[in-house]
Amino acid sequence: MEAVLTATDIKTQHPITVPGFPRPLKEQEMVINMGPQHPSTHGVLRLELILDGEIVVDVIPHIGYLHRCYEKHCEHMTNYQQVVPYCSRMDYVAALSNELGYAIACEKLLKIKVPERVEYIRVIMAELQRIANHLIAIGTYGLDMGAFTPFLYCFRDRERSLDIFEQTCGARLLYNYVWIGGLSHDVPPDFQQKTKDFCKYFRPTIKELNDLLSYNKIFIKRTADVGVLPAEVAINYGASGPMLRGSGVKWDLRKNDPYSIYDRFDWDIPVGTGRMGTVGDCWDRYMVRVHEMEQSLNIIEQAADKLPAGDVQSAIPKRIRPDAADLYVRTETPKGELGYYIMSDGTTSPFRVKVKSPCFVNLSVLPAVCRGSMIADVVAVLGSIDIVLGEIDR
Amino acid sequence: MIPQEIADSIKAKFPDAILDVKLDGAIDPFAKIAADRIKDVARFMRDDEKLAFDSLMCLSGVDYTGGKLGVVYNLASMKWGHKFTLKVDVTVENPHVQSVESVWKTADWHEREAFDVIGIVFDGHPDLRRILLPDDWEGHPLRKDYKVPEYYLGMKVPY
Numbered sequence: 001m002e003a004v005l006t007a008t009d010i011k012t013q014h015p016i017t018v019p020g021f022p023r024p025l026k027e028q029e030m031v032i033n034m035g036p037q038h039p040s041t042h043g044v045l046r047l048e049l050i051l052d053g054e055i056v057v058d059v060i061p062h063i064g065y066l067h068r069c070y071e072k073h074c075e076h077m078t079n080y081q082q083v084v085p086y087c088s089r090m091d092y093v094a095a096l097s098n099e100l101g102y103a104i105a106c107e108k109l110l111k112i113k114v115p116e117r118v119e120y121i122r123v124i125m126a127e128l129q130r131i132a133n134h135l136i137a138i139g140t141y142g143l144d145m146g147a148f149t150p151f152l153y154c155f156r157d158r159e160r161s162l163d164i165f166e167q168t169c170g171a172r173l174l175y176n177y178v179w180i181g182g183l184s185h186d187v188p189p190d191f192q193q194k195t196k197d198f199c200k201y202f203r204p205t206i207k208e209l210n211d212l213l214s215y216n217k218i219f220i221k222r223t224a225d226v227g228v229l230p231a232e233v234a235i236n237y238g239a240s241g242p243m244l245r246g247s248g249v250k251w252d253l254r255k256n257d258p259y260s261i262y263d264r265f266d267w268d269i270p271v272g273t274g275r276m277g278t279v280g281d282c283w284d285r286y287m288v289r290v291h292e293m294e295q296s297l298n299i300i301e302q303a304a305d306k307l308p309a310g311d312v313q314s315a316i317p318k319r320i321r322p323d324a325a326d327l328y329v330r331t332e333t334p335k336g337e338l339g340y341y342i343m344s345d346g347t348t349s350p351f352r353v354k355v356k357s358p359c360f361v362n363l364s365v366l367p368a369v370c371r372g373s374m375i376a377d378v379v380a381v382l383g384s385i386d387i388v389l390g391e392i393d394r
Numbered sequence: 395m396i397p398q399e400i401a402d403s404i405k406a407k408f409p410d411a412i413l414d415v416k417l418d419g420a421i422d423p424f425a426k427i428a429a430d431r432i433k434d435v436a437r438f439m440r441d442d443e444k445l446a447f448d449s450l451m452c453l454s455g456v457d458y459t460g461g462k463l464g465v466v467y468n469l470a471s472m473k474w475g476h477k478f479t480l481k482v483d484v485t486v487e488n489p490h491v492q493s494v495e496s497v498w499k500t501a502d503w504h505e506r507e508a509f510d511v512i513g514i515v516f517d518g519h520p521d522l523r524r525i526l527l528p529d530d531w532e533g534h535p536l537r538k539d540y541k542v543p544e545y546y547l548g549m550k551v552p553y
Contacts, residue, residue, distance in 0.1 A: 064526040071511070072535055108421065235448055235472065238500030251472060327421040328452055328468040328479070341454045341466065352536075354454035356504075364503045393526060 043389030074353035091391035097333035105329035117310035133334035224277030227381035241336025246285030253332035397423035424479035450498035455508030
């Protein structure tokens, strides 16, 4: 590959001069607001861009436009179970993963052991949710980069996975499916067959997606070597999920700090390798998501084969009243490490619930990545983070 | 390392900074640290070879009621796989805690959030301003004695 010039190189090599004028033209920094209604900010996010021509000097994200007082609501609920629908509404494109994290935290607080069947169904559903989330992330990322067709293909496939959700719990987006100690409904009788059919259908379409977008020359030119995030910076900022793995760190809570029954399945953690440019660039982060969908299919197939019989509501407690305690539980959602810090004071409603949102932390890396890049690359970097403002603002 | 060893190694280095340790009976074992020493303790815990707490999982502000506020730091080591929790207690009259932003950048936005919703002031934070609420918001909504305002900038809130 030819040597890649950074934006600063271009500027020093090509000062703006006017014939007959003794010195290069005087330049001044400019402040531009990107958002809060910009289509590529994926929601209501305002980025205050400080620009030197086309070069980004600094980015200041302003969040909070979608703040719905989640934590305040939690404290005002009359019981722990009522919090679950609010969890769905944080990361609304991966609602089930949020509910799962909250349920696991409460079960640990109450010392409940959930039945095997519940664990298996939860894993299958969480991985289907991961695929649905990554399809949105990939589709809209293509859209950001100017490729419209892959977006439609992704949504076509996402509908298939949402059909399974709809048959199971009636909802397509906000499920309220994972309850503390169990599930709201048992799965329909043909659930195993349906999920296996989905896996069989979906595996070839990943190749189709790769041909269409991943190895598209224009897409690679737009994303490779752009927004490079070194591993040590990612760790210090607390980045997680595909953002961290894209930087080459083999870290996935499903393997490194296993919860539920993830330690029973055979699968790999995909990491960024710098195949098209540098390790930790936008293409790596994108590609980690594509590979993760394949690994999710592996998990779903294994879990669907072993799905045991049983009652999914046998462990749901009649009255949820944990002892006074506090704990922090983290799970791997499609976006990264979602943590719940829950503090109970011995009553029936939580005393304090604090959510560590993966997008919140991943977005805070944006200024560090974008400084010195071109303004058009801010869109590429922002899309590769895969943010959902509902979760950042809560 | 087990929580006992982690607590012992902090105690050996900072005997005066540790105020209390609770290992048994708590789901997440924790140590209480003095508010004006937390930065040194945090830096030691990150840089020490045996501890290597390279990730700050979560930083939460808490209002314990009765004029007591607190900050909870949930730490994990990606290198060794162990976890530990630090807690700092302050009062409503003097809600000052040292910032650990220079140790873990994760703390940057989390400290701003704790300042925003609980009202804990992090000394040494480079950019301590509200993050989720508007800049002109009054009060800290997650304080237990917070009264939900009926008016915002002179406008009645209709609900």
